[in-house]
Amino acid sequence: MSYKEVYANWKSDPEGFWMQAAEAIDWDQKPTQALTQKGEGLFEWFADSKVNTCWNAVDRHVEAGHGDRVAIIYDSPVTNSKRNITFAELQDKVARLAGALRAQGVEKGDRVLIYMPMVPEALQAMLACGRIGAIHSVVFGGFAANELAVRIDDAKPKAILAASCGIEPGRVVEYKPLLDGAIEAATHKPTFCAILQREQKTADLIEGRDLDWAEFQQGVTPAECLPVEGNHPSYILYTSGTTGQPKGVIRHTAGQLVALNWTMKAIYNVAPDDVFWAASDVGWVVGHSYICYGPLIHGNTTVVFEGKPVGTPDAGTFWRVISEHKVTSFFTAPTAFRAVKREDPTGALVKDYDLSSLKQVYLAGERADPDTIEWAQTQLGVPVIDHWWQTETGWAIAANPLGIEELPIKLGSPAVPMPGYDVEILDDAGHPVAAGELGAIAIKLPLPPGTLPTLWNAEERFKSSYLNTFPGYYETGDAGMKDEEGYLYIMARTDDVINVAGHRLSTGAMEEVLANHPDVAECAVIGVSDALKGQMPVGFLCLNAGVDRPQDDVVREVVQLVRQQIGPVAAFKMATVVDRLPKTRSGKILRGTMAAIADETAWKMPATIDDPAILDEITVALKGIGLAGA
Ligand code: COA
């Protein structure tokens, strides 16, 4: 069947389409109904079913006689170690960890926060939660204690599972002091923490609260899989929104199982037993969907890679891992390829490896620039597929579905909507615009299985963030267009979210940090184009009257503050002091215009600007920090 036929099939009978996809899942109680409407704009999939995530990701493969197949390949150039874990071993480890959690009082519906680097234990922790119906919330290691505290207070975890440290090139990141600081700062306190001690830096345990990872699993009764309702949350994953308070995206159990399993063949073109590698981090949605759940549910081997595209030890690492582990489908962010390309523009290192196993490459997380795609395609000789999705959707909204049909690649476009997504480009009034015209990208409700049904304990915020602007639609927060053939082009965010090295960050959250500096009266943060990371944040500071300290000191301090309060991942390194910020007459800061000046892209003088002369001052300030054609 062609893509067009599959998409038309879905459109003519969406519920039937997903009920059929649901046949590939092992149910404890089959759903009798696919979709349930819970309220205005609120939908749930397979709500009346009973099912277990861990059973589908692990146990059923052992049951089917595939216990000896490798489930996880751990490859860690930063610790010089490699390890394979079979499905049977994984079942054993996960059942024991789940048993230990249960023995400490963790029950169905309890939240468990996971703060771990790229080690197999992170996946085991996620799966162990699913095994007993606990709801996990993984926090990315590059966030600072304060961000962790915000998530602890929102998710209110009974337990925290953490590692003693993570390893970044050239430094060991001690997780435990960050964790201790976060728990101290948070109002909610977990009942206990279990700490995976890594030899690179072991942590001091706090008596009465912290347990040793290995010890707390000793002698426990392994836990069986507990069937949960299809609409039971599998996890909460926090993502950046407009403010400093992140949004707790939740994912329901059954929808996730059905949708991710469907994508493995249709989009990623792998058969069970193929090796699938997403070079991301468990702290991001890509890590949830395509390092942990998708591949394992589908019976693929997944690669847990603890390293970087460059420097661990060189720009040939990706190719080494692909050739050594016979990776079939590889998923990374464009920024990673740009980093590799910068060090090895001619692909000399590619030629050192046998990449014959590799059939296709996928890019997401940020706009894939045509140069990067072409470079990768030339080097690797396989299709390089841009696909577009978000933490909220959990899987691709638009892609080139190689497992259904390879569509012609149009550079700059993540191709076409996947079944489940009816994508429209809307004008400000919510009317669809003509092909080729720019607008807000929205998806007709209901969203498909595996997407967010709501936000954790924040239904009103869910509605105001995603549903209220365009009634009947989910607002993606991205702007773009559709061409005559239905290919989508994703151009920019419509909100204050920026994308730095494939990491989604909120400029609003950074502004909140800057505004807290005692010398800062007013501030703005914008994202400017960056050849490597896609975008980089830049801060503008207006200082309080009477501040007579060197401005460079204030700049240094705010850079440090963002690192301390949001984390190194914010990559906030550039700021400048200005007298005034450009605003509209109603007082709205013209961030878009400032970004256009910095990027030297075409811009129009906003009709509502209060004082156009301020833009000249902004240009001078940008030149002062090496931007705006300095
Ligand atoms: N724990 C602690 N610190 C972390 C971290 C983690 N898990 N991940 C990143 N950091 C730190 C880095 O060490 C760096 O710190 P520094 O300011 O002291 O140098 C900072 O956060 C910024 O990191 P990063 O954005 O990764 O930049 P980089 O310069 O270290 O590396 C790339 C650049 C392009 C190689 C890297 O960003 C990369 O691999 N990107 C791909 C991202 C990706 O796969 N995203 C997933 C979406 S699919």
Ligand code: AMP
């Ligand atoms: P995240 O929730 O971190 O996955 O970030 C999602 C956002 O990243 C999207 O809303 C887009 O703004 C951007 N994004 C992700 N994939 C793509 C892509 N293929 N092309 C353009 N932008 C993308």
